[in-house]
Amino acid sequence: MATFAAIVFVLGMLQTTPTPTPPLKVVCTTGMLGDMVRGIVGEHAEVTTLMGPGVDPHLYKATVADVRTLSGADAIVANGLMLEGRMQELFPKLRLKGTLVIEAGAGVPPSKLLTPEGSHGHPDPHIWMDPGLWAEAARFVAKELGARDPSHATEYERNAAALEKKWLASDALIAGALASVPPTRRVLVTAHDAFSYFGRRYSVTVAGIQGVSTESESGLEDIRRLVDMLVTRKVPAVFVETSVGDKSVRALVEGAAARGHPVTIGGSLYSDAMGEADSFAGSYTGMIQTNAATIVKALGGDAKGLVPAP
Ligand SMILES: [Zn+2]
Structure with a gap:
């Protein structure tokens, strides 16, 4: 009897299904x-x-x-x-x-980093x-x-x-949409330097007012240098960012206006955060396509096909 009980016990052990690993x-x-x-x-x-x-x-x-x-x-x-x-x-x-x-970031070969x-x-x-x-x-x-x-x-x-x-x-x-912007106008001025990889990939001259981290402060000298570039290259627009304050960008617009070159704010870019979850910019591809559409439109190119028609 004891042996029988032992066998039943062992069989019971064998039949126990392993608990599924939680996600x-x-x-x-x-x-x-x-x-x-x-x-x-x-x-x-x-x-x-x-x-x-x-x-x-x-x-x-x-x-x-x-x-x-x-x-x-x-x-x-x-x-x-x-x-x-x-x-x-x-x-x-x-x-x-x-x-x-x-x-x-460790997955990107160091030779491809800026x-x-x-x-x-x-x-x-x-x-x-x-x-x-x-x-x-x-x-x-x-x-x-x-x-x-x-x-x-x-x-x-x-x-x-x-x-x-x-x-x-x-x-x-x-890439196709940016190619429709005349090369001299392919200039992207934003609040901080979030767009250098974008600039390298799509041949756009990029200048941020604040440097690569929003922790650094922009000085008057940076503003003056950027106003110079806007005026000499006749750049029509600069951009604000959804995750960074727009004070320094507005200083550029005023600086350029004071020198007789009107610059508009071309729109708000998603630099370091995506849009609302239920919006087109709430996904990665939606975010980068929305940015490209905003930039291309403000600089006078054709943004067709980048964002869904309103
Ligand atoms: Zn950033």
Whole structure:
């Protein structure tokens, strides 16, 4: 009898189905990363984004609730390259706890990064402004997430490849629209230097008033230098950004007007944050296409096909 009971017990053990692994909890810092990671993981992970529309990642400080969210995550996906300047010190602490912290910027080969003058050797973190670079970052993020979740690794890599295809279609559309702007007018003046990769990719001269981080202050000398450029190149428009104050941009408009060259504010660009979740600019491709449409229209080109007709 005892033997029989023992056999039943062992069989019962064998029949116990393994508990399914709960979905990975992934926390992303910016909206652009949230969009990327959702595209990579599909249904296999719960994705949370810390920074919403209009939030400046350079100045963002994690709240008490954020720290709790980050501590409960299996994986954190940050941009890195010091974009999240005031969250940087949290990452090593979370790694020590065993949390996987992926910095998307590490997926871009250093030779493709821009290192602006005066940045003390720190590369420009705004890599999402060039869809080709962003796709390299996505491939890296997919690989890292796949290493943590091997049963879905192939799917993650396949999804990253699909994202790349979609993003490169946007890229071609943007390149075509910018080509319709006369070369001398292909000048983009914004509140801070978020558009250098955009400028390199689409042959646009780019000047930000504030430098690569919104933490630096713009001086009168910077304003004077930019007004000079606007006047001599007859640039018709400058741009404000959804996540940065517009005071310095307005100073440019006034400076140029004082010298007899009218400059308009060509519109508001999504530099470091996407638009509202339910709007066209609330996705990564929508964000970059909306930016390109705003720029192309204000500089006198043809923006057809970049944004849905109103
Ligand atoms: Zn920025």
